Amino acid sequence: MGIEGKYKRRYALLLAARDSEYVKKMYGGYFNVFVGAFGEEEEVERWDLYRVVDGQFPDMNELRDYDGFIVSGSPYDAYGDDNWILELCFLLQTLYSMQKKVLGICFGHQVLCRALGGRVGKSQSGWDIGLRKVKIVKDFSHCSFLERLAEMPQALSIIECHQDEVYEVPMGAEVIAFSDKTGVEMFVIADHILGIQGHPEYSTDILNNLIDRLLNQDAIEIGLAEDARSKLEIAEPDRKCWQEICKAFLKGFWNPCPAEHETMNM
Incomplete structure (x- = not known):
């Protein structure tokens, strides 16, 4: 795929999950969810989709044409040895x-x-499912992206849905957010690697549908599901702030988060 001259930036979503029926019906697929959360007008950006879970990867010779990549969530284990995970x-x-x-x-x-x-x-x-308050570390080392994070509130709520976690970050990485449940909620390496354990792209309806599917699969207990749903009824994730964090990282521009961000005690 050759890049067209009218695009100023080019990004790729490396999709590690298959579209659920709900997301296909309501959003047209996870690709649209990500582009809706982090993308801009088509006149200034191009987004490409690679379904890595099905073995579809970008051409190695075209990697240089991209400004950034996003790796999505997945029901698979990140420590698994499936061929596509190793690739x-x-x-x-x-x-x-x-x-x-x-x-x-x-x-x-x-x-x-x-x-x-x-x-x-x-x-x-x-499992960690539902809303979680994430605490942002302020005393991180100098780098342009992290300087922008200094403008963030000290804690933000995010949607979580995972039963795996990071035990130890790579050499040279910094942990820049944690929660009462998970020690590594965010990590960075310089200004070109960012990991976020939660789902800044998710809306509450997507999580509610995911909870339904996990219950139907007997993957979670009903008490955990009811607790997650009850928290969603009284508070909202700080989606705007998380989206601005991701955009600042990917694109280098920054819009301050709204002062009225939600807070939770969990």
């Missing part, structure tokens, strides 16, 4: 060596950590 790890190592911007979300956060030398595995405290 994804190699791709992420390549992008790291090229100093390309890579944003990893949930599974993407974990597999990015694994690919670059960190450790991931099953959470000892079990």
